[in-house]
Structures are given as C-alpha cells and as structure tokens.
Amino acid sequence: MAPFSFSFLFLLLLQSSFLFNCLTAKHHDDHHHQRVRSPNSNPRLHQAFLALQAWKKVIYSDPKNHTTNWVGPSVCNYFGVYCAPSLDDPKIQVVAGIDLNHGDIAGFLPNELGLLADLALLHLNSNRFCGILPQSLANLSLLFELDLSNNRFVGPFPSVVLHLPKLKYLDLRFNEFEGPIPSELFNKSLDAIFINSNRFTNIIPRNIGGKSASVIVFANNNLKGCLPPTIASFANSLEELLLINTSLSGCLPPEIGFLYKLKVLDVSFNKLMGPLPYSLTGLAQLEQLNLAHNMFSGNLYEGICSLPNLENVTVSYNYFCEEVGICQNLTAKGIAFDDRRNCLPEKPFQRSKKECSAVVERPVDCFEHPCGGGGGGYGSSIAAVPAPAPMPIFSSSSVVAPSHL
Structure with missing residues (x-):
C-alpha cells in the first residue's frame, strides 16, 4: 500500500476511534468529549496538538503554506515540528523543536504554547509575529535556543526569558522591544x-x-x-x-x-x-x-x-x-x-x-x-x-x- 494511503487509513482509524469514545462516554459535557483519546495515545503529543492547533487559529497569514498540513493529531508530521525521544523516558516521543524560520507568517503567540513543556528549540526568525510574549512560555523549562529575531514583537524586555533555566541562546534582534x-x-x-x-x-x-x-x-x-x-x-x-x-x-x-x-x-x-x-x-x-x-x-x-x-x-x-x-x-x-x-x-x-x-x-x-x-x-x-x-x-x-x- 502506498505511504499516503496508509497515512490516510491511519488517520481514519484514529478519527473513528475518537468518535466511538465520544458516543459511548456518559455524563460528560461537550468540552470533555473534545479531549477524549484512546488509552494508547501519547498524552504529551496530545498536549502539543492542543498547543499547535491553538497557535494555528491565531495565524492570520501564511503565504508559504507552512502550517497547511497542521491537521490531525500526528503532530510529528507537521511542517517545522520536530519530535524526539523524551529526556525522562526514551520510549515516549515528544515535540522537541519548532523551526518556522523565514516563513513570513503573521500572527501572535498564544498562551497555549506553554503546553509544549518538552520544547528545546524554538526558531521563529524572519516572520511577522507581533504582540507580547505570553508568560506561559516560562513553562518551557527545557528550552535551550530561543530565536524570535526579525519579527514585530513589542513591549518591555520580555521578562519571561529570565525564567528559562536551560536557555543558552537568546536572539531578540530586529523587533520593537523597548525600555x-x-x-x-x-x-x-x-x-x-x-x-x-x-x-x-x-x-x-x-x-x-x-x-x-x-x-x-x-x-x-x-x-x-x-x-x-x-x-x-x-x-x-x-x-x-x-x-x-x-x-x-x-x-x-x-x-x-x-x-x-x-x-x-x-x-x-x-x-x-x-x-x-x-x-x-x-x-x-x-x-x-x-x-x-x-x-x-x-x-x-x-x-x-x-x-x-x-x-x-x-x-x-x-x-x-x-x-x-x-x-x-x-x-x-x-x-x-x-x-x-x-x-x-x-x-x-x-x-x-x-x-x-x-x-x-x-x-x-x-x-x-x-x-x-x-x-x-x-x-x-x-x-x-x-x-x-x-x-x-x-x-x-x-x-x-x-x-x-
């Protein structure tokens, strides 16, 4: 079977399983239905899925279509998203890096990015991201490299970067930070x-x-x-x-x-x-x-x-x-x-x-x-x-x- 057909069938099975769980669950509200997942799913990748979907909703322009394939739960297949074994459990895959450099993407960074607790690398050089950095980024306790250069971020020096214990590389150049x-x-x-x-x-x-x-x-x-x-x-x-x-x-x-x-x-x-x-x-x-x-x-x-x-x-x-x-x-x-x-x-x-x-x-x-x-x-x-x-x-x-x- 061709890889594309296999991937399509896999996604179909996941969606069918998701629908079955939602229909059989009792005494839960609609918000809970959206979060139901199979026992075999990876909770960390599910958190990443929630974060990336929230981010996609606040991207207003993506002229190079970098986020077009940000669809479905298979976040490791998303463009610019890189998975690796977890540091605390090599058997578990996590989102370890995001690289959207030179994407010319317009939008802002939502609070949900704080769900990417395993992220070690975040590269957003040369885009049109704007606004202030969410304080939730302080949850990225493993972040090693942060490149936000050539964007339109504003506000005082982003104090959130002072709370990233593993940070070694900080690039804020060509933005509108002040003070x-x-x-x-x-x-x-x-x-x-x-x-x-x-x-x-x-x-x-x-x-x-x-x-x-x-x-x-x-x-x-x-x-x-x-x-x-x-x-x-x-x-x-x-x-x-x-x-x-x-x-x-x-x-x-x-x-x-x-x-x-x-x-x-x-x-x-x-x-x-x-x-x-x-x-x-x-x-x-x-x-x-x-x-x-x-x-x-x-x-x-x-x-x-x-x-x-x-x-x-x-x-x-x-x-x-x-x-x-x-x-x-x-x-x-x-x-x-x-x-x-x-x-x-x-x-x-x-x-x-x-x-x-x-x-x-x-x-x-x-x-x-x-x-x-x-x-x-x-x-x-x-x-x-x-x-x-x-x-x-x-x-x-x-x-x-x-x-x-």
Whole structure:
C-alpha cells in the first residue's frame, strides 16, 4: 500500500476511534468529549496538538503554506515540528523543536504554547509575529535556543526569558522591544545574547556581569551612558562584543583589556572619547577592531597594531593625532586599515586644523572623568566638537560584518 494511503487509513482509524469514545462516554459535557483519546495515545503529543492547533487559529497569514498540513493529531508530521525521544523516558516521543524560520507568517503567540513543556528549540526568525510574549512560555523549562529575531514583537524586555533555566541562546534582534535591559539577564548562563536593533533605552546595567557569554550584541539601541567596568566579568568567555550605535559616551574602561579571549570589538558610531586604554594591547586574540565615528583622541599605540591576530582595524572619523611605529603602515602587514578623518598630519583625508584644535586643546582625563564629565573634559566643550555622523539603520536584510547585525 502506498505511504499516503496508509497515512490516510491511519488517520481514519484514529478519527473513528475518537468518535466511538465520544458516543459511548456518559455524563460528560461537550468540552470533555473534545479531549477524549484512546488509552494508547501519547498524552504529551496530545498536549502539543492542543498547543499547535491553538497557535494555528491565531495565524492570520501564511503565504508559504507552512502550517497547511497542521491537521490531525500526528503532530510529528507537521511542517517545522520536530519530535524526539523524551529526556525522562526514551520510549515516549515528544515535540522537541519548532523551526518556522523565514516563513513570513503573521500572527501572535498564544498562551497555549506553554503546553509544549518538552520544547528545546524554538526558531521563529524572519516572520511577522507581533504582540507580547505570553508568560506561559516560562513553562518551557527545557528550552535551550530561543530565536524570535526579525519579527514585530513589542513591549518591555520580555521578562519571561529570565525564567528559562536551560536557555543558552537568546536572539531578540530586529523587533520593537523597548525600555531598560534588566541586569538579571546577565546572571543567566547564556552563551549568546543578541538584543540589537530594538528600542531599548536607559543604560547598560552597571552591574553587568556573567561567566559564560561568548557573544554579546547590543547594537542599534539607545542605551547611552558608559560601558561599565564590570564587563571584565566576561573575561573567561567573551569573544565578540558589538556595541555599534548605542549612544555610548565617556571613555572605554581599562577593564575592557581584561577580555583576553576577545576576537571582535566594535564600538563604532558612538560618542566615546579620550585616549584609548593601554590595556587594549593585551587582547592577543583580537581579529577585528572598529573604533570609527567616535571622538577618540591621543595616540594609536604600536602595541595595538602589533596584536598577532589582527585582520581589520578601523579608526576613521576620530581625533587621533599620532600613529606610533607599525601603526603608520598596517597595510604592509596585510591588515585592512582605515584611518581617514583623524588629525594625523602626514596622512591624507584628515580633519581640518580647526576641528582638531577643539580636541587637542581640551584633552580628556579618563582617570579623573571616565564618563567624560567635569572640567577640562568634553563635558564643558562638547558643543565645540562635531558629533559623530549618524549611524545608518540596518534593515534585517542588510549584510554587515560581523553578521550578527
């Protein structure tokens, strides 16, 4: 018999059994009739069936027909739904993953998704899901990866993700979340934190700390304030830190040099100022350094340019006045280097003397005023210094290096 015919017959038998049970059951209401199932059925897959059917009802547009076959109790055959043996009983199949990436699906997430207690992976990248996340998602105690990027979710930072004990990968980028970022986020044992391109405001939590994150991307939010010294608590894990276009100000803290595993550091398109901390010379694993479109001044140290793994250095649109040693000719080492629009007297495409003098005559003391305030710093002369050029707003389809944006 052909597989399609067999599946059709199987579904027919299930439906017949379901109808028989409903007809023979006594002293039960209609709501109970809908939940009657045979003794041999899998209660966890039945819960998943209820959740997925509730979800399908609140999907308003599915142009690629991803949920067309979400019909009947055989949820393991649904498109984008993946079953696996249960962790507590390998003889029982459960819904362990849902992947509807790039579906262009419109709708919202119903409370019933909390019934998917065995879910380890939920990927909804590049759809049109909207609204707020249901608190019932806190029931997903096994959830390991949550990717909600490129959607239309709104509201404050979704606190429900703070209650997911197994979560390692969190991707909320390109949504409409707003308000402050809770410091509790960094107490979790997350490996990757992508919250860029939302509407988060306030400041980076001053008690930011963690032990496990290898990638943190805050880019394209309006966080303001300084990068707190407690960023050093990620020293044993952090490999990529992207703070592009977050309205950061003040000086880079010396503690950033403690991130000895760092490979990518991008703080471009901010309002950072003052000399670079010499501790950057200790970032031996660093491959990409982007300081462009800030108000950094002073020297570009030879120790930075001599880092053994450097591939790309961008310091354009700052106020550096001297490149020391090998920094004068980094391209000779095969390193991509951009130092345009600084105050380097021997280099082409630099700022005017008038622009440069506004900074040189009022140097920033980062030890005395790490956030740029106070006399003698930019706090009293910021109006005289041209602000960095505005950061272009990257769309979800833009290709930016690194690719996390």
